Amino acid sequence: MNSIRFISNALAKKHSNGRFHPESPQRIEMIENWVTTRLGDSISYEISDKMPEKEDILSVHTEDYYHLIEKTRNYEGHFYFDADTAANSYSYEAAMQAVQIGIQATFESTRNSSIFCLVRPPGHHATQHSPQGFCIFNNIAISSQIALHKKKYQRIAILDFDHHFGNGTAYINESNPNILYISTHADPRISYPGCGFSDEIGFGEGRGFNVPIPLGYRASEADLELCFETIINPIIEQFKPNFLALSAGFDAFERDPIGILGVSIEGFTYIGKAIKEITDDHQIPCAHFLEGGYNLNLLPELVSAYISPFINENDQMEGINPALQVKEETKTTIQSSKRVLSEYWSL
Numbered sequence: 001m002n003s004i005r006f007i008s009n010a011l012a013k014k015h016s017n018g019r020f021h022p023e024s025p026q027r028i029e030m031i032e033n034w035v036t037t038r039l040g041d042s043i044s045y046e047i048s049d050k051m052p053e054k055e056d057i058l059s060v061h062t063e064d065y066y067h068l069i070e071k072t073r074n075y076e077g078h079f080y081f082d083a084d085t086a087a088n089s090y091s092y093e094a095a096m097q098a099v100q101i102g103i104q105a106t107f108e109s110t111r112n113s114s115i116f117c118l119v120r121p122p123g124h125h126a127t128q129h130s131p132q133g134f135c136i137f138n139n140i141a142i143s144s145q146i147a148l149h150k151k152k153y154q155r156i157a158i159l160d161f162d163h164h165f166g167n168g169t170a171y172i173n174e175s176n177p178n179i180l181y182i183s184t185h186a187d188p189r190i191s192y193p194g195c196g197f198s199d200e201i202g203f204g205e206g207r208g209f210n211v212p213i214p215l216g217y218r219a220s221e222a223d224l225e226l227c228f229e230t231i232i233n234p235i236i237e238q239f240k241p242n243f244l245a246l247s248a249g250f251d252a253f254e255r256d257p258i259g260i261l262g263v264s265i266e267g268f269t270y271i272g273k274a275i276k277e278i279t280d281d282h283q284i285p286c287a288h289f290l291e292g293g294y295n296l297n298l299l300p301e302l303v304s305a306y307i308s309p310f311i312n313e314n315d316q317m318e319g320i321n322p323a324l325q326v327k328e329e330t331k332t333t334i335q336s337s338k339r340v341l342s343e344y345w346s347l
C-alpha cells in the first residue's frame, strides 16, 4: 500500500504577506480542509511545530540574512522586504518550522510513503541573502544541502514544476554537481522572476546541473510531456539520483489568477504520474514541497490530482488529452536546451 503523509507547520496560517495577497493563509486552510476529509490508510495529516537549528539555515543562507528574518519577530504589522514579500511577527517561526518539515521529509520519505510538506512560506525564490517572490528560507535547498552533508544521499535531483523559475534554488546550487536542478516554468521574458533562460545551466563543476526549461504562453501538459521525454527523463537517467525532491507549485494551472500557463486539472495527474514513474524506475524515494498555486477554490483539486498516482489512484489513466497540441515555441526551447546541454548529457 502506498501512502502520502501531509505535514503542515503549526504557524502556516499565521504568517502573512499583507491583506489581499495571493500567497495567503487560506491556501493552507483549503488544502487542509480537503486532506482531513480524505484521511485513511493512504493519506495522513500531521501538524509540526519543531524548529531546525540555526546552523541548518546557515547551510544555505548568510548569517546577516538569518538575523534580518529573526528580527521581524519583534515587528508590529508587516515588514516589507520588497513590493511582494513581507513578514509579520509569526513569519520567522513559521519559516523555521517549514524548513524543519522539509528536512524531516527528506530524511523520512520512503519509496512507499512520501511526505508532502504542506507549508507556508514557500521557498524556491529565496536566495542565499534575500527573501523574494513570497519566499523566506529556501526549504528545498536547505534540506538537500543537509542531506548531502550528513551523507544521507550522494546525489539529489530537484524537479520544480511551479509556474515560476526557482531562481533561489538555482543560484544556491549553480556550482554543485551533486544537486541537479531541473525547472519547467513560464518564459522569463514575460514572467517573474525574469530569469531561467535555457542557457543558464550553472557554473564551474556545476555546469550542466542547472536545467531551466522555459515554456510559452498557455503551454499545457502536452508541452510538459515533451519536456519529460526529451530532456527531464534522459538527464535524470544519466544523473542517477538517490532522491527526488519536488518543488510542487500549482500555479501552472490554466485558471491560476497570476499564471500564464495552461496546465489542466488532469495535467497535474500527468505530472504526478511522470514523477512516480521516475521514482519507480530508479527505485528512489521522493518528497513534495509546496511552492505556489493561487486558485484558492481549485487548489485542493489540483493537489488531489497530483498525488493520486502516488497512492495508486488513476492507474488506468490513459495519455493526456489528444486535443492538446505541443506549441512550436516549446519545440524551439527544447532544441536550444539540447544544444546547450549536449556537452554534459547525451540528449
Ligand SMILES: [Zn+2]
Pocket (backbone or CB within 6 Å): 162, 163, 164, 249, 251, 291, 292, 293
Ligand atoms: Zn510560482
